[in-house]
Amino acid sequence: MSDDTGAPRTDDGAGIPKPSSEPLVVLSDVNKYFGELHVLQDINLTVHRGEVVVVIGPSGSGKSTLCRAINRLEPINGGTITLDGQPLPAEGKALARLRADVGMVFQSFNLFAHKTILENVTLGPVKVKRVKSTEAKKQAMELLERVGVANQADKLPAQLSGGQQQRVAIARALAMRPKVILFDEPTSALDPEMVQEVLDVMVGLAKEGMTMVVVTHEMGFARKAADRVVFMSDGQIVEEAEPETFFDNPQSNRAKDFLGKILTH
């Protein structure tokens, strides 16, 4: 995808619309343990509708656990998480609805290996949202077109490149019409030449006003698309700021140390 999507341009020059002040995902005093390990420590984070939050931090700092807690792949031990004002449901149909509202794109694509690309995208809407098959196919083809892989619709995932598979995974998340999409290192399993095509799709989504939480070490993406960077270390949010402020003037030693490592390797 190119930059000329026709989205209204705002004064930040990148065409990313400003987020609203309406809280969509709210984590309050969230705590999570794996046994003795305190992986999320008093996390307070509000993601507003239309906001793009990039989460960065060292390995093991709790970034994936944070994402997984937001769509309840991991239960939490304390605090609350709300989506659109509602606490996350624990089970049953309400949980299935939550999963539809909170899209997730993983490092490892996670497409259904024995289903075609088209089926991968239609399955959720048909099974969970009871969309009619013909309608689901039509919408899926539009989404595959949007991420640039419509010509691969009848293939199996293994027949696609990593970058193509990840764009299908994004189309699959979009097919559920989620309120927010969580991306957990979506480009870190890709060959370098395929990273940009996936980031371009994500920048396109940001421009369209999608609410996104993105765990990534792609600093170019963070500078271009993030409204806010959240830096995690040892289960805590140590620092958060607009990308330029964070990258040009990190405050904590942990952030300075981390940026020194990733920007020089």
Ligand SMILES: Nc1ncnc2c1ncn2[C@@H]1O[C@H](COP(=O)(O)OP(=O)(O)OP(=O)(O)O)[C@@H](O)[C@H]1O
């Ligand atoms: N299911 C689990 N059981 C026990 N410990 C876990 C589990 N999942 C994660 N952990 C531990 O919790 C901590 C946080 O893990 P998490 O995967 O959230 O970190 P991360 O910031 O995503 O790291 P990375 O950058 O390597 O992906 C780590 O110490 C990890 O070993």
Ligand SMILES: [Mg+2]
């Ligand atoms: Mg992780």
